[in-house]
Amino acid sequence: MLKIGAVPRTRKKPKDAYHHGDLRSGIGEVASAIVNQQGSAELTVRAVAQRLGVSHAAIYHHFEDRADLLAAVAERGFDQLAAVMERATAENENALLGFREQGLSYIRFAVQHPNLFGLMFRSEAGLRSEHPNLAGAADRLLERIRRAVVACQTEGILMPGTPDEHTLFCWSGVHGLASLIVEQQLGQLTVPSDLESRAQIVVDRIFTGLGARAG
């Protein structure tokens, strides 16, 4: 049913465009897009295949199973988040300010990518242990927080405590706020409803909890 003059080479999904190894990355991109746009429940082997114009069995030549797909998306998410946080600290000379911006970045990321954030922090039946790359990406994120704490300890004044104790506390506060916002649990709260206000309320009190003195 092609119209005369149609040019098969330029159609969007040529039947054999993925015979040279780029199908794997195509799957990853589509999978991430589906998670962000529709949520991880809608990330289906068959949906990914359909968007790429490929049989659903083809997916299994590049990914073990659906869980492997989810792990790949989550891993990309951790890398993205780590990059955002990296930038936040890099842009601030003052360690305390950098640390503050890092926390705010974390919360903003969660709000901007709620479905992805939800997937990243759902253990999802031992996805972590089966996918070392995912575990590694998550570890790097934690390491970034820990380094920011240590930077504050060497430069500023924090109350007594090991870096890991402070890290546990900060991460809990920031992650908790991000989770509660993303999961829409704060409807009954009369506190200002905009993200930045809420984030600053929590982050500033975390600073007080750390015994931080403004630099």
Added chain:
Amino acid sequence: MLKIGAVPRTRKKPKDAYHHGDLRSGIGEVASAIVNQQGSAELTVRAVAQRLGVSHAAIYHHFEDRADLLAAVAERGFDQLAAVMERATAENENALLGFREQGLSYIRFAVQHPNLFGLMFRSEAGLRSEHPNLAGAADRLLERIRRAVVACQTEGILMPGTPDEHTLFCWSGVHGLASLIVEQQLGQLTVPSDLESRAQIVVDRIFTGLGARAG
């Protein structure tokens, strides 16, 4: 194939044991048990029916759909958690101590019922708005935290701030720690690995963040 002498009345799942209105509550109990034992992904209309010795179509005479089942389990979870927290504050004269125990109860509950806790705080595609009872149970939980904050403000000394601002901060910290533990994100942390130590590290710093002075 009944043995002679077998008494059909005493078999565990009589075919018509649920014809008098107790099937609904049976479904609720089984659904909660499956979530707690196997996780909400395993909560299946068909699995519930099978455990009750009933056809899977029968479930739909008592619950709208699978989401309705999940909402019922989550609602029970919120009521359980609220009861545990209620007891924690009731057992303490001192408002600050009661508030502290309330936070610890929240974290302990999450650790004891990880699958249930995960379900409760997953928005799960607008489950909340479709199930007012669930939303109500969640609201009562938040109200309990808020009241404990107010009790501390009237009795003890907290730093300046509206009750809702303090509530937002406390809840974020406690919920974040609970979530990170339940989702097993703290593996790389060298902080003491037992629950009580971790909970106290976070809760004590929250108190500092509130500017609380020990009663």
Added chain:
DNA sequence: ACCTGAACACCGTTCAAGT
């Protein structure tokens, strides 16, 4: 090496039919 079609077991949901 990479992809496809067909098949299988498993879901949620609906509905006519039974008591």
Added chain:
DNA sequence: ACCTGAACACCGTTCAAGT
């Protein structure tokens, strides 16, 4: 009023077969 059997559309996963 309550329950069942059968049917449908949708999954994930596997595998022989094609290029």
